[in-house]
Amino acid sequence: MTEPTERHSYLDAPYGLKAWLLTRDHKRIAMLYLMSITFFFMMGGLFAAGIRLELLTPKGDIWTADTYNKLFSMHGVIMVFFFLVPSIPATLGNFFMPIMVGAKDLAFPRINLLSWYLYVIGGVIALVVLAMGGIDTGWTFYTPYSSFSSNTNVTLAIVGVFVAGFSSILTGFNFIVTVHRMRAPGMTWFRLPLFVWAQYATSLVMILGTPVVAITLTLVAAERTLHLGIFDPKIGGDPVLFQHLFWFYSHPAVYIMILPGMGVISELVAAMSRKQIFGYSFVAASSLAIAILGFLVWGHHLFVSSQSIYAGMVFSIITMLVAVPSAVKTFNWAATMYKGAVSWESPTFFVVGFMGLFLIGGLTGLYLATMGMDIALHDTYFVVAHFHYIMVGGAIMAFLGGLHFWWPKMTGRMYNEALAKTSAVLVFVGFNFTFFPQFILGYLGMPRRYYAYPDEFQVWNVLSSAGASVLGMGYTLVFCYLVYSLFRGELAPANPWGAKGLEWTIPSPPPTFNFDEDPIVTEPAYDYKPAGTEVTVG
Amino acid sequence: MSSSLPLFPPSASSVATEMDLLYLFITGICAFFTVLVTLMVVYFTIKYKRQRPSDVGADIHGSLVLELTWTIIPFILSMVMFGWGASLFYRMSKPPSDAMEITVVGKQWMWKVQHPEGVREINELHVPLGVNVRLTMGSEDVIHDFAIPAFRTKMDVVPGKFTTLWFKATQIGQFTIFCDQYCGTRHSGMIGMVTVMAPQDYQAWLAGGRSTGTALQNGERLFTELSCITCHKAGSTGRGPTLIGLYGSTVTLNDGRKIEADENYIRESIMNSQAKIVQGYQPIMPLYQTQIGEENLLQLIAYIKALTPAPKTPSASKETPSEK
Numbered sequence: 001m002t003e004p005t006e007r008h009s010y011l012d013a014p015y016g017l018k019a020w021l022l023t024r025d026h027k028r029i030a031m032l033y034l035m036s037i038t039f040f041f042m043m044g045g046l047f048a049a050g051i052r053l054e055l056l057t058p059k060g061d062i063w064t065a066d067t068y069n070k071l072f073s074m075h076g077v078i079m080v081f082f083f084l085v086p087s088i089p090a091t092l093g094n095f096f097m098p099i100m101v102g103a104k105d106l107a108f109p110r111i112n113l114l115s116w117y118l119y120v121i122g123g124v125i126a127l128v129v130l131a132m133g134g135i136d137t138g139w140t141f142y143t144p145y146s147s148f149s150s151n152t153n154v155t156l157a158i159v160g161v162f163v164a165g166f167s168s169i170l171t172g173f174n175f176i177v178t179v180h181r182m183r184a185p186g187m188t189w190f191r192l193p194l195f196v197w198a199q200y201a202t203s204l205v206m207i208l209g210t211p212v213v214a215i216t217l218t219l220v221a222a223e224r225t226l227h228l229g230i231f232d233p234k235i236g237g238d239p240v241l242f243q244h245l246f247w248f249y250s251h252p253a254v255y256i257m258i259l260p261g262m263g264v265i266s267e268l269v270a271a272m273s274r275k276q277i278f279g280y281s282f283v284a285a286s287s288l289a290i291a292i293l294g295f296l297v298w299g300h301h302l303f304v305s306s307q308s309i310y311a312g313m314v315f316s317i318i319t320m321l322v323a324v325p326s327a328v329k330t331f332n333w334a335a336t337m338y339k340g341a342v343s344w345e346s347p348t349f350f351v352v353g354f355m356g357l358f359l360i361g362g363l364t365g366l367y368l369a370t371m372g373m374d375i376a377l378h379d380t381y382f383v384v385a386h387f388h389y390i391m392v393g394g395a396i397m398a399f400l401g402g403l404h405f406w407w408p409k410m411t412g413r414m415y416n417e418a419l420a421k422t423s424a425v426l427v428f429v430g431f432n433f434t435f436f437p438q439f440i441l442g443y444l445g446m447p448r449r450y451y452a453y454p455d456e457f458q459v460w461n462v463l464s465s466a467g468a469s470v471l472g473m474g475y476t477l478v479f480c481y482l483v484y485s486l487f488r489g490e491l492a493p494a495n496p497w498g499a500k501g502l503e504w505t506i507p508s509p510p511p512t513f514n515f516d517e518d519p520i521v522t523e524p525a526y527d528y529k530p531a532g533t534e535v536t537v538g
Numbered sequence: 539m540s541s542s543l544p545l546f547p548p549s550a551s552s553v554a555t556e557m558d559l560l561y562l563f564i565t566g567i568c569a570f571f572t573v574l575v576t577l578m579v580v581y582f583t584i585k586y587k588r589q590r591p592s593d594v595g596a597d598i599h600g601s602l603v604l605e606l607t608w609t610i611i612p613f614i615l616s617m618v619m620f621g622w623g624a625s626l627f628y629r630m631s632k633p634p635s636d637a638m639e640i641t642v643v644g645k646q647w648m649w650k651v652q653h654p655e656g657v658r659e660i661n662e663l664h665v666p667l668g669v670n671v672r673l674t675m676g677s678e679d680v681i682h683d684f685a686i687p688a689f690r691t692k693m694d695v696v697p698g699k700f701t702t703l704w705f706k707a708t709q710i711g712q713f714t715i716f717c718d719q720y721c722g723t724r725h726s727g728m729i730g731m732v733t734v735m736a737p738q739d740y741q742a743w744l745a746g747g748r749s750t751g752t753a754l755q756n757g758e759r760l761f762t763e764l765s766c767i768t769c770h771k772a773g774s775t776g777r778g779p780t781l782i783g784l785y786g787s788t789v790t791l792n793d794g795r796k797i798e799a800d801e802n803y804i805r806e807s808i809m810n811s812q813a814k815i816v817q818g819y820q821p822i823m824p825l826y827q828t829q830i831g832e833e834n835l836l837q838l839i840a841y842i843k844a845l846t847p848a849p850k851t852p853s854a855s856k857e858t859p860s861e862k
Binding site for chain 1 (some may be wrong): 580596599613624708
């Protein structure tokens, strides 16, 4: 196809819009996803800026109350369904999972492309909803507000989320089949990189959970349009039933967002420390434990919803159990660095930042799982702070870490190291200034989704908004130097970090079919040998 | 308290101190682990900084002892949190039997309060100091949440059922009531004020308020207007079961189930009367779902709850059973 002297990468292979839009190459699809989720991330970020701007002052002064309600609703819908859920799996997962198991592509390349199209269709519907004025139900669509009270375009928004949901179901299905059937000779289950384990666990959650939210939201749409009495008590429904069904998906969905991030961190910790991951099987098993336990904890969102006290106790105790595999992972990552050869290159900065934010995010979950404590904190800014620490502090920090780590492989270019380190620090500091004050606001009693608030909450809100501007600068900086690197970045060597793993054995960027000859795996993952064997850098 | 960077809300109820202690307990544990792991990570990053580009870390694969340590210790600590939290939650969910009862109805976007003596208020709640108060709450439209941070308590107010919340105020003053469950345009305007008064001031305040009849009187009037008495006679002669002594008793249904007749059961039996049929009776009662508003329903039920098999006939009964 190409001359042997040329780099025959997946980027150079047949060019042009049509070749990209009809591609079946998992790497190109990953890049398509990366561009689309970046677009939605910016959009969600703009809404967040609108929220933080309004909350600078106690009075509602910049937007009207309805506009504010739409801002936080669209922020949530876009960030959760169109950015966080697909973020790591559809980009880094799509790109690297097949390579890591030694495959030429995913098991079903056409289905992979279909899932991107479904995502785009769902996204376009979300944009149409936005153009028509947005929705004001919050991303949680609680009934009966969403089913009879809100007069915004709830039904259409549900259609968008429904369609995008199929994209994650197909991705999950594709990943599971790939891990089972496409592993290279010698790539046994316990030689799989931990990123693959995390993707596998995530995929299980995607295919088991997503259909439930799709049906639940369909029922809301049916109640709105056909007046079926499902959730609205005026026509014989039960509004709390919605919360059970919704959280049956949406709590596991949190793990869809954070598990892949944990997988990324496992890769980065090992590679940047040049050391075998500490307690491989414990880290792998904890991914599955989190995925399974995640399905049994939804009721912790309903402690003050009139759910039975005893049901609440069962949900509380199972939620506490999630703390155990999370702690296991965290300690294993820290222990991996012990006696490592820790690089001070930019991915390490993101790893350390992730650890700090994920610790706070995970531990503050304990407050909310403690039933009595939750009475004081439920539906306050404490909850907002907690889940942003996990979903933004944890998941996005890991995503950025992974992006910096694998960027040279994906694009064949190096980015500016100094700017990368600066942005890691900016994001870390900005993030903490934005969200730490919100824990305090929560205990003070400031409710979520308040457009105006009493004066005594202002100081902490001003701090939070100031932090958000630093955070925004951090993200913008990342975007700028990464895009710049595409055109002017130094050419990347095949293995810039001196890391182990099949993806570092092939050229940067990889050829269309990944491996020129089928790899045969003869060693465990992260097999860094201290004595004798040389690590080749470059 | 008066600092410009407040950390705690006012502490004005019997559970506030324990809630703060639990908060500090969890914070202590979380701070310990955050500092521990952060120090480990930062220390290892510096101590084991890569010296030469070809350096590789030590050949360490794991340690079962360590894995068990950091499995078991978090497990035990989280179980302690669970136990304390579940106990506090249980106590906060079970109103004391001597609590005085005030009804609250939430609607977009206001709180309507009625005291047993008939005094009504909107977005205000006056309560006596040191007395157990139980709120029975209903919603006319969507889900709201009645929250008083100074009392460290909150509860969703769900359409189609009653929920309850109780507290004992321990400090005289005014404290904010928030709606904590998103309910539409003016969600953030659904704010009220609870005023805690000395018991004698509360009595004086009640006396000065304009009453539109006590809950019992209004309930009795509704009971007559809706002709409940035609079927629900005293004894077992009526077409419907008697309501005297119903509240708190155990009812046997026609499918053999036995359930306790609490407020939500009585509510369901009025609004959606076909849902549960008492053994030995026919499902002939009409549905009152669209005929009785939330506030009237609360008063009607207050009356039905007061129907006790005392020597007096129900229509003559005037005393409130919830009073001491």
